[in-house]
Amino acid sequence: MKRINEYKKLFGVEKELDLKMLKKSYRNLVKEWHPDKFQEDDAKREEAEEQSRKIIDGYHFLVSIAPETKEANLPAYTETITNAGIADYHHKGLLLEITFNDGTTYEYFGVTKQVYIKMVNSDKLNRFAKRAIYPKYTYRKSKRYLQEA
Numbered sequence: 001m002k003r004i005n006e007y008k009k010l011f012g013v014e015k016e017l018d019l020k021m022l023k024k025s026y027r028n029l030v031k032e033w034h035p036d037k038f039q040e041d042d043a044k045r046e047e048a049e050e051q052s053r054k055i056i057d058g059y060h061f062l063v064s065i066a067p068e069t070k071e072a073n074l075p076a077y078t079e080t081i082t083n084a085g086i087a088d089y090h091h092k093g094l095l096l097e098i099t100f101n102d103g104t105t106y107e108y109f110g111v112t113k114q115v116y117i118k119m120v121n122s123d124k125l126n127r128f129a130k131r132a133i134y135p136k137y138t139y140r141k142s143k144r145y146l147q148e149a
Helices: 002-011 019-033 043-065 067-083 113-121 125-132
Strands: 086-092 095-100 105-109 138-141
Touching: 002 019, 002 043, 019 043, 043 067, 043 138, 067 138, 086 113, 086 125, 113 125
Parallel strands: none
Antiparallel strands: 086 095, 095 105, 105 138
């Protein structure tokens, strides 16, 4: 959640993500912080390179959790959570990463340690996740894929 709020603040997004507004803000920030605007020996060039990386990462992250993106990917997500069992999972901070048997991985944001412990202790992991994780937490498809041995 901290990451989401940090990126929203960077792009000046108040509540709901609107892809048009996000894109406009992204373009303005890239113009402002593009490293090519600064000379090689300019001290601000290094800061601009770091800031531009942060802007690009933030943009791609926010696009991945935007309602329009989630709606477009809903059939594939529904197929995965309905038919593919959980192959692996990791929890760090408030991020729960679940890898499914079909090889896709999703990140769920804001999952507390207590919810994670309940999930791990559940005798029916998939059933618990379908009731307590999937419908309640912001998610996005991760770039990680299940490695076949």
